Amino acid sequence: MNLPGPRPTLASAATALLARDLKLLWRRRGDAAQPILFALLVVALFALALGGNPELLRRVASAVLWLSVLLAGLLSLDTLFRGDAEDGSLEQWLLSPVPLAWLVAVRVFSHWLTTAFPLVLVSPLLAELMGLPHAQLPVLLASLALGTPLLSLLGAVVAALTVGMRRSGILLALLVLPLYVPVLVFGAGAVAASAQGFDASGALLLLGAGLVVSALLAPLTAAAAIRIANS
Template sequence: MTMSVAAPTLWSSARALVARDLRLLWRRRGDAFQPALFAVLVVVLFALAMGSERELLSRAAPGVLWVAVLLSGLLALDTLFRGDAEDGSLEQWRLAPVPLAWLVLVRTLMHWLTTAVPLLLAVPLLAELLYLPRPLWPVLLGALALGTPLLSLIGAVVSALTVGMRRAGVLLALLALPLYVPVLVFGAGSVAAAAQGHDPSGGLLLLGAGLLLALVLAPVTAATAIRIASQ
């Protein structure tokens, strides 16, 4: 008598991948706080370099915070698919009976949760350090909540393009930074507009539209790049 094994579904494969990522994260739990610590160091160094002039720091705060978030996300970008490529997991992803784009989306979501969410929790502290007015905090947090997953999705495409290369850190940064610029402009610009008394919804809506578009296109594009790199 033979026993039939149920084929994995989208949700069962996602649960398995999430459980595996959480186990790996627990073994390297110090790595989850590295982007947040890097952003704190960037903001502290900038504050020390600018001096203690409250008004100057307050005006520069939106741009500084967004640059710190962008650079800290770029720091963790190389780890998105690198470990899976080295241990052969990407080959198993290609052979799995679920779409590769789905696995890429789940991995990107986990990468965002483990690297960007600790950073978002540290944003109020960084905003207080730069004397950003508290009425602007909701706009800043809303822009970051929309912009950081967009950065992760864009970074997933770039990381997939370079996953087959050794020591691709510099190339990864050169490819990702130009694509990050619109997110930086709209994210920091929405906070700056709110600081000047203007409606920040334009920048936030553009970030939301970009996020929806990236949710559809980025996993498919990254999956195609992984297939090409694995050949």
């Protein structure tokens, strides 16, 4: 049976979901700063543990910066779909005339926009704390711009698989970390290759290829996992 009223379009559904997510984020805006503070804490602890040696900090800067961003992203990964599952929004997604994969893609974008994108913006400050040479900063920003959406897409698949489980935080981390390792290797490796005078375009191209493939397949896979969890 068709419901009265105009059928929602993909654009209107995306706009409504983004507006809802931003309103909810504004109500708990204190939580929005947690990934940035956590990444800053990780960088500061590494700097203290290495004794503040400038040469040693420069050598490990790319790995530490990427690791801090990756760990900070894990903080909010468990809440990607859990809040919607608890308040019944996921069931409304399943009944919506809009494709579920599209709604998942919009949610992943909003998650990246509110958690990973601020980390990309503050990465120059984190790089300055680690003593990363300014010449490597463009490569770092490019690797984060390509790698952080890829992390969000891969994390969405695992979050959808565990959305029906209670207290799945540790399990989620254990499942998603093997998927994150190649992104970490290529992201930090691009910056390290640039620091050694090598061409970093190969690692960046691999990150871009992974992002394109994940953007096409991850929403479909996560949508199928959500259907299974709610069946």
